[in-house]
Amino acid sequence: MAIRPAEQILHKAAWLYYTHGMRQDEVAKHLDISRASVAMYLRRAREMGIVTIATSTELFSDDVLARTLEDRLGFDAVWIVPEGGHALDPAAEMPVVAAAAFQSLVKKGDTIGVAWGRTVYHIADVMPFADLQGATVVQLCGNLGAPYSYRPDQCTTEIARRLNAEGINFYAPLVMSTPELADALRREPVIQEQMARISECSLVLYSVGGIEPDSHLVKCGAVTADELKALEAQGARGVIAGQVIDGDGQWMDCAHNRRCISASISSIRSIPRRMMVVEQMEKFDALYAAIRGGLVSHLVVTASMAKRLLERFDADAGPA
Amino acid sequence: MAIRPAEQILHKAAWLYYTHGMRQDEVAKHLDISRASVAMYLRRAREMGIVTIATSTELFSDDVLARTLEDRLGFDAVWIVPEGGHALDPAAEMPVVAAAAFQSLVKKGDTIGVAWGRTVYHIADVMPFADLQGATVVQLCGNLGAPYSYRPDQCTTEIARRLNAEGINFYAPLVMSTPELADALRREPVIQEQMARISECSLVLYSVGGIEPDSHLVKCGAVTADELKALEAQGARGVIAGQVIDGDGQWMDCAHNRRCISASISSIRSIPRRMMVVEQMEKFDALYAAIRGGLVSHLVVTASMAKRLLERFDADAGPA
DNA sequence: TCGCCCCTTTGACTTTTGTCAGCGTTCGTG
DNA sequence: CACGAACGCTGACAAAAGTCAAAGGGGCGA
Numbered sequence: 204m205a206i207r208p209a210e211q212i213l214h215k216a217a218w219l220y221y222t223h224g225m226r227q228d229e230v231a232k233h234l235d236i237s238r239a240s241v242a243m244y245l246r247r248a249r250e251m252g253i254v255t256i257a258t259s260t261e262l263f264s265d266d267v268l269a270r271t272l273e274d275r276l277g278f279d280a281v282w283i284v285p286e287g288g289h290a291l292d293p294a295a296e297m298p299v300v301a302a303a304a305f306q307s308l309v310k311k312g313d314t315i316g317v318a319w320g321r322t323v324y325h326i327a328d329v330m331p332f333a334d335l336q337g338a339t340v341v342q343l344c345g346n347l348g349a350p351y352s353y354r355p356d357q358c359t360t361e362i363a364r365r366l367n368a369e370g371i372n373f374y375a376p377l378v379m380s381t382p383e384l385a386d387a388l389r390r391e392p393v394i395q396e397q398m399a400r401i402s403e404c405s406l407v408l409y410s411v412g413g414i415e416p417d418s419h420l421v422k423c424g425a426v427t428a429d430e431l432k433a434l435e436a437q438g439a440r441g442v443i444a445g446q447v448i449d450g451d452g453q454w455m456d457c458a459h460n461r462r463c464i465s466a467s468i469s470s471i472r473s474i475p476r477r478m479m480v481v482e483q484m485e486k487f488d489a490l491y492a493a494i495r496g497g498l499v500s501h502l503v504v505t506a507s508m509a510k511r512l513l514e515r516f517d518a519d520a521g522p523a
Numbered sequence: 524m525a526i527r528p529a530e531q532i533l534h535k536a537a538w539l540y541y542t543h544g545m546r547q548d549e550v551a552k553h554l555d556i557s558r559a560s561v562a563m564y565l566r567r568a569r570e571m572g573i574v575t576i577a578t579s580t581e582l583f584s585d586d587v588l589a590r591t592l593e594d595r596l597g598f599d600a601v602w603i604v605p606e607g608g609h610a611l612d613p614a615a616e617m618p619v620v621a622a623a624a625f626q627s628l629v630k631k632g633d634t635i636g637v638a639w640g641r642t643v644y645h646i647a648d649v650m651p652f653a654d655l656q657g658a659t660v661v662q663l664c665g666n667l668g669a670p671y672s673y674r675p676d677q678c679t680t681e682i683a684r685r686l687n688a689e690g691i692n693f694y695a696p697l698v699m700s701t702p703e704l705a706d707a708l709r710r711e712p713v714i715q716e717q718m719a720r721i722s723e724c725s726l727v728l729y730s731v732g733g734i735e736p737d738s739h740l741v742k743c744g745a746v747t748a749d750e751l752k753a754l755e756a757q758g759a760r761g762v763i764a765g766q767v768i769d770g771d772g773q774w775m776d777c778a779h780n781r782r783c784i785s786a787s788i789s790s791i792r793s794i795p796r797r798m799m800v801v802e803q804m805e806k807f808d809a810l811y812a813a814i815r816g817g818l819v820s821h822l823v824v825t826a827s828m829a830k831r832l833l834e835r836f837d838a839d840a841g842p843a
Numbered sequence: 844t845c846g847c848c849c850c851t852t853t854g855a856c857t858t859t860t861g862t863c864a865g866c867g868t869t870c871g872t873g
Numbered sequence: 874c875a876c877g878a879a880c881g882c883t884g885a886c887a888a889a890a891g892t893c894a895a896a897g898g899g900g901c902g903a
Contacts, residue, residue: 214582221578222619222651223611227890237853242891252579258541259573259654262534291543299542307654310630331542334579334627547860557883562861 210253216241217248252332252367260304268509272502276494276516279476280304282503293505294482298325301480301503305408306330308476308501309366311337316401316466317362318343318409318444319355320419322480326408327361338368341400343407344444344465345377347423362408373397375464377445378425382461389464401466406476411493412442413486420445426459434459441489443468443498450488452496472497479503487511530573536561537568572652572687580624588829592822596814596836599796600624602823613825614802618645621800621823625728626650628796628821629686631657636721636786637682638663638729638764639675640739642800646728647681658688661720663727664764664785665697667743682728693717695784697765698745702781709784721786726796731813732762733806740765746779754779761809763788763818770808772816792817799823807831 212234219230220241227245231238248254263269263282272281282304286293305326309315317323317340340363346355356372363370375394379385388394412419414435416428420442431439437457439447445465449455454468471477478501481490487508493499494512504512532554539550540561547565551558568574583589583602592601602624606613625646629635637643637660660683666675676692683690695714699705708714732739734755736748740762751759757777759767764785769775774788791797798821801810807828813819814832824832 211582214579217578218582221576222623226888238890239854239892240852243852246891248578253581254579255575255577256541257575257577257654258537258568259534259575261573261654261656262531262538303542307631311627334577334581336581546858558860559862559884560882563882566861 210251212236213244213248213251213253216244217254220245221254250332252334252365255331255333257306257331258303260300260307263300263304263503268506268513272509272513275513278502279500281501281509283509284503284505286506297480297482297503297505298322298329301326301408301478302330304501304503305478306333308406308478309333309335309338311335313406314339314341314400314404315362315368316341316343316404316407316409316471316474317359318407318466319353319358320410320412321353322410322482323358323408324353324361325482326480327358327365330362330365333366335366335368338366339363339371339400340366340368341371341397341404342373343401343409343471344446345373345375345463347377347425353419353423371397371400373464377464378459379462379464382458385462385464394464398466398470402470402473404474406478407471407474408478408480409444409471410480410482411486411489411498413483413489414439414441414447415485418442430459440492441486443493444471448492448496448498450492450495452492452494452498468496468498476500481508484508484511487515491515530571532556533564533568533571533573536564537574540565541574570652572654572685575651575653577626577651578623580620580627583620583624583823588826588833592829592833595833598822599820601821601829603829604823604825606826617800617802617823617825618642618649621646621728621798622650624821624823625798626653628726628798629653629655629658631655633726634659634661634720634724635682635688636661636663636724636727636729636791636794637679638727638786639673639678640730640732641673642730642802643678643728644673644681645802646800647678647685650682650685653686655686655688658686659683659691659720660686660688661691661717661724662693663721663729663791664766665693665695665783667697667745673739673743691717691720693784697784698779699782699784702778705782705784714784718786718790722790722793724794726798727791727794728798728800729764729791730800730802731806731809731818733803733809734759734761734767735805738762750779760812761806763813764791768812768816768818770812770815772812772814772818788816788818796820801828804828804831807835811835 215234216230219225219233227241228238231241260282264280266283269281269283272278282300284293284297284300340359342355342359344355359372360370375388379388414431420426421428421431434447434457438449439455440450441448446460446463447455454460477499479499480503535554536550539545539553547561548558551561580602584600586603589601589603592598602620604613604617604620660679662675662679664675679692680690695708699708734751740746741748741751754767754777758769759775760770761768766780766783766785767775774780797819799819800823
């Protein structure tokens with residue numbers, strides 16, 4: 204756990220420069236090295252998370268739409284990514300906002316659950332480096348056998364790496380061939396341990412999957428397009444950590460779910476802070492189902508998605 | 524709670540510059556203002572805590588002495604401020620280390636107790652600005668009637684200001700003229716409320732006072748030098764939030780303590796994280812008493828103080 | 844021991860950032 | 874309605890930081 208001697212000087216340079224506000228040439232003189240070396244050390248210190256630069260995300264959470272959503276739908280916090288006007292590209296901006304918002308919720312010693320998907324992967328990719336030694340990042344669902352670009356273990360590992368935290372991967376396939384095999388595997392001590400870790404999480408970062416034929420779950424080969432269609436007919440509206448949920452955001456007792464090795468929907472629901480990030484408008488129904496199911500306490504969405512959520516909520520609440 | 528329009532642009536500039544890594548001229552073009560303005564906004568954003576730059580304090584906690592103290596005396600974390608060599612002035616460095624260490628323990632929504640004294644005041648003075656909206660800083664002890672430079676309410680207020688947190692002051696004198704009056708005041712709802720807030724703290728930042736004749740408590744007029752001498756004869760070894768403690772770090776049933784309006788020693792003891800910062804070697808006995816009394820979980824001291832603590836601990840533990 | 848390779852460090856150059864006096868605009872006041 | 878003060882913004886200059894090719898140095902295998 205001791206700092207490697209090579210890193211000692213990074214810490215010293217960073218401390219003198221950022222905390223004491225010395226100039227690079229003063230730091231250089233102090234440490235008896237050239238100023239160019241100081242500049243290099245400082246860059247490395249930033250890259251390694253020895254120095255953390257965080258910007259307030261108030262710009263996105265302090266917005267009438269965000270406040271209205273919080274009040275009406277009972278979220279703890281909402282971040283709205285603006286669209287149109289001379290705003291930056293919302294598709295590129297959302298993972299950045301999500302990463303910054305996520306970091307503002309995390310502290311040393313936390314245990315954090317992470318699911319998988321394109322969205323989560325994008326967030327991992329822009330996650331600033333931080334110094335969260337003592338934190339743990341836990342993978343929420345089993346892995347996919349087939350090589351696929353957004354693997355669950357990659358998301359976990361990358362986020363853990365960026366935070367300087369410990370990453371705990373889930374050493375099981377996401378989908379087994381039979382429910383019996385899945386049951387047997389769930390009883391394995393290794394899997395039980397993983398589930399216990401998940402129940403210790405104080406924060407989860409995830410997205411919700413849609414059930415359209417070109418959805419994530421189909422593309423990665425976990426289910427066929429036909430199977431998904433059948434599930435939809437049975438009431439499936441979204442995908443959470445590999446499992447399908449119905450319109451009320453409840454776990455469905457279906458063939459697919461019985462074969463899934465993943466954090467249970469109810470265990471996810473009981474994690475205190477549940478940050479959901481949804482990029483695509485196509486996932487509206489899935490998101491709405493997840494919200495109804497109590498799976499979202501912190502939300503990052505586009506302005507248009509936020510508006511649509513509000514409209515739908517009003518429509519549902521109105522007649523009642 | 525909405526961002527004032529004037530601050531909106533600070534947030535935007537900070538976001539584009541620090542999170543997106545744009546150059547100042549790019550930010551200027553984007554916001555359609557001059558680059559000089561961008562530079563000015565960025566400075567203000569840093570000063571206001573919209574942007575937070577934090578450096579790891581591992582340099583001070585990752586040290587054999589620190590680790591040994593943690594292991595032997597059971598602290599959760601120890602930071603050692605180096606002395607001698609080509610180190611910076613330890614007297615000036617300690618509050619800086621303490622402030623950085625403190626910030627690494629704090630998160631949005633925390634309730635933080637703060638006591639008073641020269642040390643705490645120095646820490647407040649170098650505390651970096653941060654964006655902890657939703658956090659609360661609670662004053663642990665009553666105020667002093669006489670004007671004095673390190674007033675408890677000043678410490679609370681200044682730390683709250685720097686963190687962008689809410690500051691809750693303790694509207695009572697520290698010492699009453701009679702125990703009866705103190706009792707009556709303690710039963711007041713306002714004071715009860717304050718005590719309730721203190722019991723909600725998840726973190727406390729304080730120092731321990733010595734009982735030498737020129738101690739803090741005497742200088743500010745709370746007790747006379749003679750009274751303190753008498754207390755010492757009765758076993759007093761240190762001062763915590765205005766109250767004297769004995770060599771075992773326990774509250775003493777003495778005239779002074781019965782007249783004090785302050786967080787009880789036992790309520791402080793049950794705060795999960797208790798960060799103590801001690802600058803002067805003269806406070807060794809007081810610190811040792813506080814440690815024995817379970818009042819310290821996180822410690823910031825000089826290398827020589829750390830050595831002396833270890834020696835004393837070994838001496839006490841050895842014969843046993 | 845020599846030579847090779849790789850990583851660190853440096854000096855010199857370029858780019859970026861900080862600063863400040865002066866200008867313009869706005870808002871409050873007589 | 875005119876005046877003055879105050880504040881914010883800008884352009885130009887000075888200072889600081891970033892970058893890169895080349896030199897230095899340490900470890901390891903031959």
